[in-house]
Amino acid sequence: MLSLGEELLQYQNQEFLSFHTPGHKGKREFFEGLNFPEQDLTELPGLDMLHTPQGVIDKAQKRAAQVFGADESFFLVNGATAGNQAMFLSLAGIKGKVLVGRQSHRSVMAGLVLSGLEPIYIKPIIHPEFHLPLGYDFKIEPQLWGEIQGLHLTYPSYYGTLSDYKPIVQGRDVWGPNVPILVDQAHGSHYLSKLFPPSALEWGADLVLNSSHKTLSALTQAAMLHVQGERISRSRLRQSLELLQSSSPSYLLMASLERAVEFAQKGKCWELLFEAVQELHQCAGKVLRILNSEDQGQYGIEQIDWSKILVNTSSIGLAAPLGVDFLRTHFRIEPELWDQENILFLLGIGNTPEEVRRLTEGLVAMVQWFESTKRSEGTTLMPCKDTQDFTEGAGLPLPPLRLTPREAFLAPKCQIPLKESLGKIVGESISPYPPGVPWIMMGEEMTPELLEVLLNFPSNRYQGWDNPEQGIWVIEEG
Template identity: 30%
Template sequence: MVDQKKIPILEAVRAHQALERVSLHVPGHKAGQGLGSEIGAYARHMGRLDVTELQGVDDLHHPTGPILEAEQLAAAAWGVEETHFLVGGSTVGNLVAILTAVRPGDLVVVARNAHQSVWSGLELAGAKIVPVFPEVESGLAGPVAFSTIQHALQRYPTCKVLILTSPTYFGTASDLVSIVDLAHKNNIVVIVDEAHGAHLAFHSDLPPSAVQVGADLIIHSAHKMLASFTQSGLLHVNGPRVDRDQVRKWLRTLQSSSPSYLLLASVDSARQQMAIEGKQLLSFVMVALQHAKERVALAVSDLLVTPIQPAFQDPFKWVLDATRIHKTGFLLESLLRERFGIYAELATERHVLFVWTYASTQRDIDLVVEALLQVVKESPIEDVPIYQGEYKQKVAGSPIALYNLSQQVSHIVKGTLEEAVGHIVAESLIPYPPGIPYVLPGEVLTAETVQLLLEFHAWNQRIDGLLDEDPPSIRYYVDVVKEQGGEAVS
């Protein structure tokens, strides 16, 4: 019987500090005593926890002591066979999962709204990809439907790996029970980027977690929805389809050889907190949020986007449709930030995203509701240009190979967006946030896509991969694949 009250990593670091009188090892701040005065005022005590791989505190890459015990406690808490702590966030978890499961040339069905790290992993693995597109609700990319996955697997029976993002950035989960069952019947490895769902397994009224339905590799960002430090995460492993030695090999390859014990201890602490009192903490905020939503709905209907299938929506994610009060998402976000000190997770041309967690207080909720009611009360019926574009829903297309820049640098040329129409893109074009590529390396740039990218940019949304070489010009450039024979883009 495991004792979930234990925090092995934190306990080991504390024990070490009680023994150490002189530090003749890294890190250079020497248990916090060398930190500058400004940061030291905040972090000197935490600096005492920032140790290195010393006797008694274990080694992340070859754990045999407190780190191994902490990972075993985490596996028990989430109900999986094996768990590994991450100090590079979900990004490194996605890379490790993909490089473990995918071989060069393997056919991989992947949700098109996957994070950039997924596409990077597929490029490194040399995969052939079949992108499947999510359902669209209120202009938002939702989950990928079971029927879409079913169609893709029927069309491409040689598929080796299925990669899903669930829940999405906006909190909507896929029907993982049906999808994982279908994939496993076809001997397909299922990877779920559940970066925003580390809390789901701890309350029965939340959408099902991938760890509960037997997915093979599940990635959690511990810092997104749990009380852990930024850049911490977990990689969970299940079933016979995953080579555990390969998992450990890629973890050693991709993770820092000097992992932060602050991050490791924070994951360990977050696990203990959820295992002991997670349901109670989640329940309190879930009830408070439901009452708050009802208050907002009385003032203006549909300001909060209601999914078609509420059972698959995470109540800790609020998506506001600013068009309901005749504003853009950017304008609503700036009003909340500048007037009320309320900082949202994301604003788009139409929406604003709030991320609540069990650390949110009743005071936080009341302040946000009062601010929203005040904005609604003051909102005139203005003639505001509202972007009504939607995430384009498509069906599974032909498999494509992500263009490998590291091998084909000499074949890359730069052209304006307009000149690049009809050419293969050599670098992802990624609106941030949320970091989901709109165009992938290997895809052909269309005139419609160019128009949408320019509209995104006009709404002040940053797009990685889109270059402006001579500001304040309105000419934007993109890297594309040079035609055979050396012809320039024109």
Template identity: 35%
Template structure:
């Protein structure tokens, strides 16, 4: 029987969600229009569908900009101190993949922290590069990955002198912002570039209380999700180049290959409008967001069973976790005997409070450009109630361990991606080569990547993930009963 084509399941779900009017402590930063740039509000009031256009005379061409788009990109570059800025309508994912495709040829090595976002895997498959993963420092008491130590990077470069460069994560999903000046100096002495996944850092240049942006610390390229904390529409990002590394012409060519040939002018216009708002009003908007975050931290720290990540927790990590972005409020609920997933579900279902993400141990709330004081008060009230009513009687819940050290790389991700593959039971996969990614999501840090050997430690870890029912992305079998391996 054919389904009823009068249904609108996705639109209906969006309408239902908006009707509940939840507290919103998540991205995008504009908070459903509350802090959307004024220019976009004007567009919407004039019927935004009028501006859903294509490459017409006078509107320029994203893939060969010479007019309005070129001028908008130049303004963004000037604001961020970049040599050149590219607008992206396929998200930061596209920008990161373009950098890898521009820099690396098949078989060439690239240094990466293990906590790179899963989008980087696509860049490795497309470029054929061979990843060399470096272990990040872990923040004691919270178990969160920060940056890679400078001496770790220097030693890796000595072992892999032909590596093309290093891709850093700055700041992390948890707001940890390692020092980049040391790694930049190490790389530049060897004439190698520092690339930065700065997805969560579009707001950093606009308030002195925030960590310094990547370009200001010597990064050669960075990609920022402007929609996350900059006020543009979801899926819009930009890529900054500091100079001639990697080759701007190759980056532009990679973007022409990867980006849609039908870019949304509404997304492009939202980048232009967000740039102006940040330039003219960013300091005021961020001052308000930082005040809300400071007050929120203080109130949450008073609730029994909660611990809130603060800069005092970074002392033991040194330059690998030099600063914390205060707009990211990381809350450990371990002392309540709950997982972060359970706490997030209680917040959403019982209290109509939506946070940015949860992992096994933490919640992450974001105070962005449009966050309200009532959003923050709602989160405090809800967590106070959860602490009082829903905390587990037995608070000795064991912590799900983080992924073990990266296993040996037997094939490049590209080789594994294209190799014949078959499913095998998880318990029988030891010694075989993975043909797929497995990452607990969020935060999306891979436990296993295509081309890596499946070790007994990986099997033990994934068995725990399966037992706890944690959400995973990447594997064909989301239950983790089987893994796909190279035949």
């Protein structure tokens, strides 16, 4: 077996075209002048300190706040994960409730465990063609604003769809003027021009998280957290970040964030990519179902970020994994993610129009190959039933919440056969992946409908489930 370093080199030598994170796509232009390993340093004289910045780090963070439109910005060296967790800890002065989108990143669950807050989950809308959670239709009753400590939203979704949150802000300003709105804008770090939707800071969010490595040029694990207004205690936020982040921060990560701020303002590359993506839709969109502007205004989708290209292959009868094999083998194209019927391609600041045109060529060739295979073999390569099963589970009512995530995490547990878990309080969170939306969260009660679906769903498709073959962890009774 090769070592990790050897595997990395072997992968690098295959020279795949990157349509996945990180956003720099391995282009050296973003890192000229950064020297590794000589500059793999931490806090030394003249280099400032991340948790009490007064010098160069303070200057770089203030520059980030200026560019992104925040009152204050914080560099994150433990990824957007630490940012999501810190957002919840900044609310934890009073035990209470928080509204949370059900399709939130798994670091949000960790934030709930750390903070002890009680979630009120909001279900996403499942798109009937893509079978994915792509939108929300929010209806927050006025009295609920007086019961919650905060509201956590994801903008955009992993797949590049955005819901209309402006009415939420308007409702907050009338009925809950002191309630902070927290936004995980991890996949929207590049929202700085008219080519893209507005940043959540523009429509009134209090805390906004950017995973700067996903679409901008920062190194993997580098992110930013932006704050504005007076609803969030700055001292509590700083304490939360110091609690969660390394005491030996990587200066290469922070230097890459500083550079990412400057590269983010160069919009010409995005203009050229936009033109190439329009050509992709015009060409490949004739033979494949691609999420596009016509999907706006339905299923809770207000806008679509064109830099995420979501292709559904079931429209032609092709199982997506086979399509991915074709693209990787014949075009050296590496997507971000795929399930049984969808393939997601992510653009970043490091992509070029030529690479997008190569993707267009690959998608058209994939369809031609598949049509030829059907004619010659007289068979179809249909997706399996996994996606239908996911839709069944996602369409069920949310299980009753019996314990907060923190209470469930800390409670004594035992492992029992899945078939015996009806009515038990579950001690782990179970999410089919992709897309990663939990069917049941720790602290919720197993229902008859959900148990039936779990018993019939492939056991290799889950995140969070410790060991499906051995059973399920539940809270001990008594």
